[in-house]
Ligand SMILES: *[C@@H]1O[C@H](CO)[C@@H](O)[C@H](O)[C@H]1NC(C)=O
């Protein structure tokens with residue numbers, strides 16, 4: 001038996017509940033009943049559509065929107081003008097005169113001085129492989145670090161506190177540190193540009209002069225030693241020459257492609273040469289070294305980098321930073337940001353979808369890496385497990 005007081009809530013046909021509410025004339029409509037009245041006459045299928053399908057679509061759009069826009073990129077963006085690729089000749093037995101001639105360049109009587117300048121964040125392992133690889137041919141190593149990441153997070157001066165591990169370089173090192181500006185909500189590319197301008201000043205302090213060579217690249221873009229030797233000995237090398245590097249991700253186990261192009265070598269001109277990391281000429285030298293992105297020893301370094309780098313907006317969900325997930329993605333050769341390949345043609349996007357195939361080659365890698373294979377095991381094929389503690 002139903003209580004009379006609540007009678008109108010208890011009509012037998014539940015989908016008539018609104019009808020019952022609307023016909024009540026108590027004058028005390030709840031907002032629920034008002035909504036009911038507005039929707040009166042809309043049938044059940046429409047309810048399902050509004051309450052289930054629409055939110056599902058919005059959620060899918062939110063989660064996969066970036067993917068959809070990347071997949072459609074070939075429709076709205078055409079590829080940049082292709083580089084002019086210069087073939088690269090090398091054999092350890094060939095004389096410098098022979099090699100320069102093969103490239104169509106003359107040979108010099110004495111080599112140019114070479115400056116290597118980098119903005120440093122926290123990539124200590126890759127830095128030591130880089131500096132050992134380049135050591136024989138670099139006049140001055142110039143390193144600048146800031147106590148702010150590009151995204152405006154405070155960071156310790158990591159190099160300063162590990163400087164004693166790089167004593168082999170001390171006599172050729174110009175080190176600078178920079179106070180971050182910590183402006184809230186600023187585009188990370190402005191902080192990056194600010195640090196590059198400071199690097200220009202540090203280069204002058206380091207004593208760079210006209211006609212010296214200046215290597216502009218990120219720490220993880222490592223030209224091979226013989227490439228730098230070739231460029232310092234040959235004459236008539238293009239004044240600004242990009243270097244084509246092999247792109248690796250996580251370690252030398254995952255060869256993504258051979259298309260890294262940002263690193264460049266400049267013949268320095270006072271007042272004209274500016275430290276930059278974008279395209280500055282059309283000339284590029286083939287097969288000139290390695291670019292190892294996200295090549296870290298510890299999971300904590302991956303997480304730091306994901307938050308700190310200029311594309312940190314790609315961390316769309318906190319679960320992306322979960323250490324177990326990061327470890328799984330590394331071993332699979334997957335994408336830390338769950339994104340599609342950034343390519344300009346459908347053929348390239350589809351060709352690169354899914355995990356990166358494992359490589360079993362450790363041939364032609366930086367020499368210091370192989371000489372210290374035990375210390376840098378995590379960079380070699382078959383060693384995807386990373387250290388967990390900080
Ligand atoms: C390299 O040079 C050495 C000595 O000049 C010679 O014995 C050797 O056969 C050469 N190797 C190659 C691969 O040409």
Ligand SMILES: *[C@@H]1O[C@H](CO)[C@@H](O)[C@H](O)[C@H]1NC(C)=O
Nearest residue numbers: 146147148154155178179180
């Ligand atoms: C960063 O460095 C500047 C200059 O050395 C200093 O004034 C500032 O307090 C530092 N900020 C942080 C967060 O360490």
Ligand SMILES: *[C@@H]1O[C@H](CO)[C@@H](O)[C@H](O)[C@H]1NC(C)=O
Nearest residue numbers: 246247255256257258259287
């Ligand atoms: C990159 O170049 C190497 C030879 O230098 C080749 O063996 C490899 O298949 C190329 N990889 C890709 C992904 O194009």
